[in-house]
Amino acid sequence: MSFLLEVERIRRKVEAGEVLSDAELEVLRARVRDEDGPTPRLAVAHALINAGAEREALPLLEALRRDFPQHVPVQLGLARALLGLERHGDAEALLRQVRAREPDDPEVLKVLAVLALRRGEMDKAQAYVQDALVRDPFDAEARLLKEELEAADLPPPPVPQEQVLRPEFTAALAGALTRARVAFRRQGKDLLVKLASGGVGRVDLGSLYAAYQEVPGTQGLAAYVEALAARLGGLDSGLGASDAASLEARLRPVLRPADFAAKAVGALHREGPAGLSVFYVLEDADFVRYLPESALKDSGLTVEAVDAAAWRNLEPAPVKPVVIDRGEVRLAEGFSGLWAVAGGDGLDGARMLTAGQRQLLTEQVGEGTLYVSLVRREMTLVARASDASARGVLAELSPTSEGIAGVFLLTEDGLSRAPELDGGHS
Numbered sequence: 001m002s003f004l005l006e007v008e009r010i011r012r013k014v015e016a017g018e019v020l021s022d023a024e025l026e027v028l029r030a031r032v033r034d035e036d037g038p039t040p041r042l043a044v045a046h047a048l049i050n051a052g053a054e055r056e057a058l059p060l061l062e063a064l065r066r067d068f069p070q071h072v073p074v075q076l077g078l079a080r081a082l083l084g085l086e087r088h089g090d091a092e093a094l095l096r097q098v099r100a101r102e103p104d105d106p107e108v109l110k111v112l113a114v115l116a117l118r119r120g121e122m123d124k125a126q127a128y129v130q131d132a133l134v135r136d137p138f139d140a141e142a143r144l145l146k147e148e149l150e151a152a153d154l155p156p157p158p159v160p161q162e163q164v165l166r167p168e169f170t171a172a173l174a175g176a177l178t179r180a181r182v183a184f185r186r187q188g189k190d191l192l193v194k195l196a197s198g199g200v201g202r203v204d205l206g207s208l209y210a211a212y213q214e215v216p217g218t219q220g221l222a223a224y225v226e227a228l229a230a231r232l233g234g235l236d237s238g239l240g241a242s243d244a245a246s247l248e249a250r251l252r253p254v255l256r257p258a259d260f261a262a263k264a265v266g267a268l269h270r271e272g273p274a275g276l277s278v279f280y281v282l283e284d285a286d287f288v289r290y291l292p293e294s295a296l297k298d299s300g301l302t303v304e305a306v307d308a309a310a311w312r313n314l315e316p317a318p319v320k321p322v323v324i325d326r327g328e329v330r331l332a333e334g335f336s337g338l339w340a341v342a343g344g345d346g347l348d349g350a351r352m353l354t355a356g357q358r359q360l361l362t363e364q365v366g367e368g369t370l371y372v373s374l375v376r377r378e379m380t381l382v383a384r385a386s387d388a389s390a391r392g393v394l395a396e397l398s399p400t401s402e403g404i405a406g407v408f409l410l411t412e413d414g415l416s417r418a419p420e421l422d423g424g425h426s
Contacts (some may be wrong), residue, residue, distance in 0.1 A: 007031050014047045015265065038068045045077050049179040054084035072102055079111050083118060091115055106132040106139055113145055125149055137333040137342050138322065164221050166209050172221050173208065176229035184232075187263055193232050195266065203232070247299050248309035250282045251291065255349040255374065257404055268293045268306065273353065273415040274408055280310050281346075316356040317343030319364040320383070324393055337390040339365055341380040346402070348380040352410055371418060375403035385409065391418075 012026045020028070025047055032040040041064055048057035061078040069076050075098045082091035092115060099108050113128035126149050132142040164172075173191075179183045183194035191203045212224055255276045261269055264279065267290035272278040280291040291306065301309075321332040322340045329340060340355065341348045351357040352372060361370065361382065369385035373394040381397070385388030391407060399405045407418040 011043050014043050014050060016116055017050055019051045020047050038064055038071055038074055042073060042077055045081070048078075049081055049084055052084075056082045056086065057081050060099070072098055072107070073103065076107055076111055076202065080114075083111070086118075088115060088119060095347060104135060106135045106142065109135070110139075110142055113142075117149070122149060136331050137318075137320070137344060138329060138340075140330075164212070165166070166206075167200060168204060169209050169212060169221065169225070172225045173228060176222075176225040177232065180226075180229040180233050182233040183265075185263065192263060246281075247295070247301065248305070249313065251280050251306060251310040252282075252313055252347055253310040253350040254279050254281055254347060255404070264290050266292050266294070268296070268303065270303065270307065274417050276404070276415075278307070278350070280306055311350075311354065314347060315350060316354065316360050317341050317348055317351055319360050319382075321364075322398070324381075329376070329381070329395070337383055337387050338381050338393065339384065340377070343377050346377050348378075349374045349404070352380060352382075353415060358410075372408040372410050372415065373397055374408065375399040375405065377402040382410070 006027060010020060010027055013020060013024070014028075025044070028040065028044045028047060032044060034040075041060060045057040045060045045064070048054070048060070050240050050311070058078075058081045061074065061081050064071075064074045065078055075094060078192065079091045079094045082094065086225075091111075095112055097110065098105075099112070109128045109132040113125045113132070116122075116125035116128060123181070129142055129145045129149060132139060133146065133302060136142065141327055155314045166332070174186075177193075182287060185192045186205075191205050191208070203372075208228065209225075212221075212228075255272055256264075256269075256279050257283050258275050258277055260279070267279055269277045282289045282291060295301070296303065296306070319339050319341055321334070322329050323332045323336045324330075324338065332338070339361075341351055341352065341361070365382060365384060371383045371385055371387075371394055373381040373389045375381075375397045377400060382393055383394060385391070394407050409416050409418045
């Protein structure tokens with residue numbers, strides 16, 4: 001491995017918060033002697049902080065601040081060292097100065113969140129983390145902070161008396177549903193359940209299993225799944241007469257493969273572009289609810305009214321430049337040739353068909369035909385059709401359980417399937 005590649009590998013370890021070996025740290029120190037600018041010295045300082053050597057890092061960072069007084073990463077590194085030394089007041093004063101100059105920098109918000117967390121100011125920390133994720137929904141460090149904050153609010157889960165593995169739990173639940181005569185179907189990680197009112201509910205099996213594991217002590221698996229099957233069998237679509245007036249406001253459209261109708265039995269849908277189908281959902285905290293055809297009779301709505309309301313309610317999502325690193329999507333620091341429409345709610349594929357989203361795409365990506373990938377439920381990836389290499393990157397992505405395989409073309413006329421690349425990609 002060349003020296004420069006080795007330096008880059010070590011820097012990635014530092015960015016990930018890993019502790020370096022003595023040999024790796026010496027490689028970074030050697031780079032300081034060969035390269036001007038703050039970056040190599042800052043990497044050494046962060047490596048020391050990762051190892052718990054804030055006192056050794058502090059003079060390096062203070063010297064860097066004197067040499068580069070306006071460099072935000074240097075100031076954030078200094079604030080991080082001060083936090084490690086529990087000099088919270090000094091860190092806060094420095095962070096206020098930085099934020100006054102860079103109010104929208106997610107890196108500043110994350111360090112402020114750590115400061116609030118150290119002080120036990122949970123509400124303030126959550127606000128900073130949420131603000132950072134709005135600006136960069138792919139920020140792994142911000143997501144970890146969010147998980148840490150959520151875990152701090154929860155008591156440790158009790159251990160069930162029965163040590164039941166997930167396959168055993170799933171099999172027991174399937175048996176209980178069958179005995180309760182509840183129509184269901186496994187689909188990937190989800191369970192599709194026929195609702196009492198005729199619709200279809202989608203329940204995450206992992207969430208059901210996690211809920212079982214949190215049940216304190218005395219209830220056995222058999223009794224638990226029998227009760228759970230009864231609850232699932234009694235679910236309705238939430239579309240009673242009292243909800244009819246608000247139904248239109250709760251509708252959203254989603255794109256699904258053409259064969260999805262066989263899996264979402266009874267769900268209202270219509271033919272969509274590029275061989276896809278348009279379904280209509282009402283999402284809540286528990287599971288995704290597909291609007292059943294029976295809801296039309298109960299509510300007095302027509303298919304046309306449902307479709308119009310669903311698209312009217314679909315607001316544009318932010319468009320952000322991204323890179324794909326070993327199959328993982330990360331926010332790009334600059335131009336990368338790839339962008340993500342990242343609403344994170346499973347509706348981004350449908351958003352591509354709206355005028356508002358097309359306007360945002362034009363502003364960020366430019367005019368002209370776009371390649372579109374729908375392989376991820378939580379985002380839609382796009383590239384310019386003139387960028388053959390970006391098209392290749394999109395074609396290599398494997399769809400997740402709720403993603404749609406292939407690459408599409410988005411033009412002024414709408415969405416269509418892109419022709420296959422040489423070599424068989426689609």
